[in-house]
Amino acid sequence: DAGVIQSPRHEVTEMGQEVTLRCKPISGHNSLFWYRQTMMRGLELLIYFNNNVPIDDSGMPEDRFSAKMPNASFSTLKIQPSEPRDSAVYFCASSFGVTQYFGPGTRLLVL
Amino acid sequence: GQQLNQSPQSMFIQEGEDVSMNCTSSSIFNTWLWYKQDPGEGPVLLIALYKAGELTSNGRLTAQFGITRKDSFLNISASIPSDVGIYFCAGRPRGSQGNLIFGKGTKLSVKP
Numbered sequence A: 001d002a003g004v005i006q007s008p009r010h011e012v013t014e015m016g017q018e019v020t021l022r023c024k025p026i027s028g029h030n031s032l033f034w035y036r037q038t039m040m041r042g043l044e045l046l047i048y049f050n051n052n053v054p055i056d057d058s059g060m061p062e063d064r065f066s067a068k069m070p071n072a073s074f075s076t077l078k079i080q081p082s083e084p085r086d087s088a089v090y091f092c093a094s095s096f097g098v099t100q101y102f103g104p105g106t107r108l109l110v111l
Numbered sequence B: 001g002q003q004l005n006q007s008p009q010s011m012f013i014q015e016g017e018d019v020s021m022n023c024t025s026s027s028i029f030n031t032w033l034w035y036k037q038d039p040g041e042g043p044v045l046l047i048a049l050y051k052a053g054e055l056t057s058n059g060r061l062t063a064q065f066g067i068t069r070k071d072s073f074l075n076i077s078a079s080i081p082s083d084v085g086i087y088f089c090a091g092r093p094r095g096s097q098g099n100l101i102f103g104k105g106t107k108l109s110v111k112p
Helices: none
Strands: A005-007 A010-013 A019-024 A031-038 A042-050 A053-056 A065-071 A074-079 A088-095 A100-102 A106-110 B004-007 B010-014 B019-025 B029-037 B044-049 B055-058 B061-065 B071-076 B085-093 B106-111
Touching (some): A010 A019, A019 A088, A053 A065, A074 A088
16 A cells, blocks of 8 residues: 655755645545654644645744645645745655554755 | 653664653643654654553554553663664644644664
8 A cells, every 4th residue: 555655755945946845645544744854843743634624734834834735635735935944854644543644754955 | 832751862772672762741642652763764653552551562662551641651672773763752632633742752773
């Protein structure tokens, strides 16, 4: 079975550019989570969806960040404009119930 | 917001030694999970605990859901080099709709 799929795996961009991260959750899962991981702050929940509806976006740092889930098999996290402090690893996770299954992450570097 | 205190932050051990790490919270959790993260990868679930007092094993790993529902521990017996990585505890607070709270992680290094 395919796990959570994220793309791209690595992204290097310049400050001010738009960045779009993509996630395909595990088929049948009804919740999707976006996390950001840094050395300083560890794993931070940015936003999560239940049945494609955003439930809690209190972790989204600011208006430059937005997330969508147009259907049960796809979600995007967009940063516009990107800044160097957005450099981190971004994880998508999905669940049916409590246990979350993580994707491999997107390593973002903003120069 | 709610936080989990995970300790120790890091451990350096000799191959063959046993390892113990734990997480505590100030509030009651309904579920405890333990994940392992290898470099360059996402966290992978090791053990899930759903009831207070529950003791669950997965190979050389054993985890327990504390009886007070405010703590959990993970033990690794007879460590091997591939146990190297970062171990995270995660819990779902009572009354939570589904999101998990994660500890800061325990970085384990194993010397052959």
